[in-house]
Amino acid sequence: RAACRAGASGTIGAGIMKKIKSAFSLGMGFFQARKLLSDLKPAVVVGFGGYPSVPAVYAAQTLKIPTVIHEQNAILGRANVFLAPKAAKIAVAWSHVEGLDAIDENRAIVTGNPVRPDISALYNKPFPTIEQDGTLRIFITGGSQGASVFSEVLPKALARLPDHHRARLDIVQQCREEDLPQVRAIYSEAGIQADLRPFFKDMSLQLERCHLVIARSGAGTVSEVTTAGRPAIFVPYPHHADQQQKRNADAVADAGGAWVMTQNGFTADALLARLETFLQNPETLFRAAENARSCGKPDAARKLGNIVMAMASGWDKHPQG
Missing domain, CATH: 3.40.50.2000 (Glycogen Phosphorylase B;)
Structure with missing residues (x-):
């Protein structure tokens, strides 16, 4: 298995009670994802940003499963800021993405955002x-x-x-x-x-x-x-x-x-x-x-797929941070 999608997700709400509920949801999602990943033993876990990606990707990182995160915007989102330090690869849409530090940039690869074939x-x-x-x-x-x-x-x-x-x-x-x-x-x-x-x-x-x-x-x-x-x-x-x-x-x-x-x-x-x-x-x-x-990336899906496949196949050995 080259990749899998796992478990519960969470979002951060406004207001104290919503934040508490969101934190609880993220925590539950983490433990559910960790159990699922322990059972499935995927070769790679891929996250596409946003708070729903955090439980599964972070659970994979704690289990030393290689992770790839993808940032679609020209600025790193909060979820990816949290996940980036331990990600094996960081796929980005632009050659310059605000929020990536020097260490993270060494693991960043410009793929663009996948678009439909048409x-x-x-x-x-x-x-x-x-x-x-x-x-x-x-x-x-x-x-x-x-x-x-x-x-x-x-x-x-x-x-x-x-x-x-x-x-x-x-x-x-x-x-x-x-x-x-x-x-x-x-x-x-x-x-x-x-x-x-x-x-x-x-x-x-x-x-x-x-x-x-x-x-x-x-x-x-x-x-x-x-x-x-x-x-x-x-x-x-x-x-x-x-x-x-x-x-x-x-x-x-x-x-x-x-x-x-x-x-x-x-x-x-x-x-x-x-x-x-x-x-x-x-x-x-x-x-x-x-x-x-000149800004378009028509082959973004292929590039992103190649990154995941290379990692899943062991052709690109990069230790998890």
Whole structure:
């Protein structure tokens, strides 16, 4: 057995009582995982971050079972900060991950974040043709739950564009169910072609067709957008304590593949200025697309699998810390 998944998990709640319950849950998860791992005797235990990974990975470390942890963001999460010192290998999504100390960096390997095969297949496909006065396709997604800020700002901003620019737009936007009627009405009145849905099951198709993505910058979204080689305006979710989405977005922006707008700065005026630049100079998007693609890791799943297999097979002997 190359790897196994084990046992109970826990999360850290807010408030004293929730923290006590969370600590108890983590402790129970640890002992359950330790028993299960003692019975299964896996060759390797792999954790993908977050508090649910702590009981099983930490139990494996106390049993001297080699562990691999994977960090999907550009900053090490709290769970992985705790687990990293005793991990045999640390798979990371970015060449620089904040929170790794010098010793941990020696065991870090850049794999990227695994994406679905239909997304990784986009890596070698060309950027869609965009003419000087041709159609500009914009794909707007707020993640699994949608983002109301996009429904509030984007339709009103796009409706303020000159007629000849509005006629060039082809908008595909994820909206929450409750936002759909209002958003649809604004686009219709402005004469803007728009495909509005609460959820998209055809992400690979939408990424393949679009010239620009406007999105949150969670690890999964950023990995898919960069693997597809699409330029993006990222609006990071502002309420994470470690600002993980901001750091993810900055990593792509630093490479020239994206523009970052804070939620407070994501106003109709600021967005209009940005979009008018793209409409007048579409080559800006073409150059950014290539820079975004340079951040993509289409073979992340293979790299991560190879790390685990090498450890499970004994080809990569690294003592557990």
